[in-house]
Amino acid sequence: MSDEDRAIARERVIESMEQSAEVYGLSRSAGRIYGVLYFSEEPLSIPELVDETGYAKSTISNVTRTLTRIGLIHRRSSAGGGRRVHYTAEREIWFSLQDVFQQYVLREIQTTLRTIRRAQAQLPADSGTESERIEELQETYEHFQEIVTLASDFTAAELRDALESYDR
């Protein structure tokens, strides 16, 4: 009974992880796989994940790869002695979020900045509105870059502290 209650509670939370995954640009399967690993006592292999999630082997293989790349889960090669690969969930989600920001957002910001600077350089100093607008945009993006770069050195607690204690 209590056992079943626990299973239900677990299932609810995992479902909400599926939902969250979509918001952050991942697939539902990614949300579920992460969720199952999050609640698992021990590291799980791909066949075990197939059992637990109901997804096909190939899906598990692909999704675990991207989740590993992002840093949301970790590969533990050969835990016991077998040749199986085992996966565990990163519980400090903050670190993964930082990585995602580093990898996607910061990269996008820098690519855009490069384009903007190049476009700006090919225009005479004061060539009408275009130039002004581009310069405006450049400043905005330099601002973003600073913020993201600074923020990625903070833990979640530090960041909250910094925001809470800041006196304008």
Place this chain on the structure above:
Amino acid sequence: MSDEDRAIARERVIESMEQSAEVYGLSRSAGRIYGVLYFSEEPLSIPELVDETGYAKSTISNVTRTLTRIGLIHRRSSAGGGRRVHYTAEREIWFSLQDVFQQYVLREIQTTLRTIRRAQAQLPADSGTESERIEELQETYEHFQEIVTLASDFTAAELRDALESYDR
């Protein structure tokens, strides 16, 4: 000649906006429409946007709606005297980003928190690992909620300041 240069520079930047739009979960058309409005001297109507972007009227109508909802562009109903709707770009992108965070991320965080709390409440105080894990998750999400809530009250400059001047 210089005119053409300006057009080229403008086009480059708009293309990079199309790219950025995809990273932030918007369509390429959204990026281009925003870009055209960003560089436009005056507010533009839907037919004018059709000319400038090459997209169909219906596409412009739909995309402007979502961009308006997000806050990246603004509706100016009846600028001159006609019944036309005109659109302008919000140049302070920071405000829009905050809105998006408020609307999507914060909302997602709060939905998840509600689910977690409900699941937690239905479990006895110390029912094994599930309970611990869920509690752990709850703390993490409460942390996130604080950070996002705090950050949404800051301007970009203030946020940078807060991060720069924070002494651990």
Place this chain on the structure above:
DNA sequence: TCGTTTGTTCGGATAGAGCCGAATAAACTG
């Protein structure tokens, strides 16, 4: 060595998003 288990890669089916054109609604102009 051969069969079994595990993991990756490939092609294809399906669902959803993005975009278009046509139909409709609504407001202005003569």
Place this chain on the structure above:
DNA sequence: CAGTTTATTCGGCTCTATCCGAACAAACGA
């Protein structure tokens, strides 16, 4: 009051992401 211009909505087409099953590769155990 027509006729025109503007804006939204609807159905359909196309392209992409997701997921599956099958084929393949690699490592283990008897």
